[in-house]
Amino acid sequence: MSAYYYLAKMKILISLTYRFEVFTTIGTNFILMVAGTFLWKAAYKGIDTVAGVNESQMIAYSIISIMLASFFSNNVEYTLNYRIRQGEIAIDFFRPVNLLFCYLAEDIGQSISSAANKLLPMIVIAALFIHIPAPAGIAVALVFIASIIMSFMILWLISATIGLLSFWAMELGNIGAVKDGIIVLLSGKIIPLWLFPKGIQKIMAFLPFQSIYQTPLSIYIGKLPLEQAIAALIIQLLWVAVLTLLLCSTWSKARKCVMIQGG
DSSP: OHHHHHHHHHHHHHHHTOHHHHHHHHHHHHHHHHHHHHHHHHHTTTOSEETTEEHHHHHHHHHHHHHHHHHOOOOHHHHHHHHHHHTTHHHHTTSSSOHHHHHHHHHHHHHHHHIIIIIHHHHHHHHHHSOOOOOSSHHHHHHHHHHHHHHHHHHHHHHHHHHHTHHHHSOOTTHHHHHHHHHHHHSSSSSOGGGSOHHHHHHHTTSSGGGTTHHHHHHHHTSSOHHHHHHHHHHHHHHHHHHHHHHHHHHHHHGGGOOOSOO
């Protein structure tokens, strides 16, 4: 456990050294928050609610989504692809630690760093310039935090599974970009799925993507009452279990076909 803690701590310290990137990210996200605010104000002009969500809730959804995107930092997919392509993964197998836990610890450290140097400043900026309603009660806030943790794990597990494809493909190419595009489109990150046609919503209910962004955001703005929020949290937990099994199965098969290239 101390090894994983050390990896997370080192990732935090490394991330804190890139201050220019922090400032540019904060500036970019502030522009996105302002743009999202004006976009939804224009969309709701003359309209009280859409799918039971009012203008204030929709603006909060948009802003919190941008904040979560800055917090959900994971490099496991690219780390795996690089180390497999360079042949360094073979050496990693000799280390007395679980490699997947190592990558998870590093990405947790990266996310903690992002929360400290990117997320907190954005919260302050949003509080000063854009009014965001707080969650409706402590219970909702706690469920929201738990949902964020599940969302992070679902996103990480999907990325790690995609990264393991490098054992067979050696070079992922645009697979990672396709994965990112699918998540942006189908997770409710930009446009909530309740604005999609009913048929698409029914299909999305059987996929894990909406559990990444839409579930915690819906909990925060009160789209999901507390009872439904807890049910959604349980669904997230089930997806974590399913994706963990898929990752472990893929990892077990991948270890049997290690192919060293350039190492």
